[in-house]
Amino acid sequence: MNGSYVDWGVVHISVANLVVIAVMVVVFLLAVLVPFHGPGSGDGDAS
């Protein structure tokens, strides 16, 4: 089974796994940067 791989020095990783890691990093950045407007945030919508 042939897949697409990225080779960078000793790093050998499939494109699929690389995409998953990239998506997780993006979600992490969103989790840090996007304001949380929950009921306990104080400035959120309590309704």
Place this chain on the structure above:
Amino acid sequence: MSSWTVGLRTRLARTVPPGELLPDRQPAYVSSWIYVFGVLSLASLVVVIGTGCVLAIGGVTWWHTSGLGHFVNSTHLWSVELFFATMVIHLWGKFFMAAWRGKRALTWMTGAVAFVGSIGTAFTGYLSQTNFDSQWIAGEAKDGLNSVGIGAFFNVLDPGQMLLWHVTLLPLVVGVIVVAHIVLVRRHGVVPPIDAVLDGPDDGATPTGPIPVAPAARDLTTTG
């Protein structure tokens, strides 16, 4: 003369102060998506355990011959994927928060050990697929594990042993560590931000911390 019941109750009350097990008020800095991902990993774990129990009823080869079995198996797999993804994002967030501050080292360590234990549990799951994939993984894993002596009591070429590790020992260990992690979070509270100006020392002894708490939903609705 106090009974063991009183002693146990006193011990439990000391471990998690009354009202802190399921608090409805938290410091304002707890309003962060990072904690949502912590809860999401817990929710995923519940689905993992639930689907795992159903798979245990159907048997290890059930998913090869049944559409329902295949669905439950896939739900088991994808809830594990979500479990790891959300747990890692939670872990990244806590790392950059330096969440071990204020005598919370054990909270951090139990989280990290739960992560490592979950990896072992997932690996034994891959070994329990009863297909060529699990056979190939076992063939690849045996030499590495044997070279460090683990193969003497952890034989990846033995599907029966790997299945029992997967459905009994490792989930029990991960479950106990996760419960300990949650109890420690409730006991010591969530770590304040690094640049927070505190009224007193953050010793991890005051569960809600010295920072004024954000109003709960019911307070917002009643006070307008």
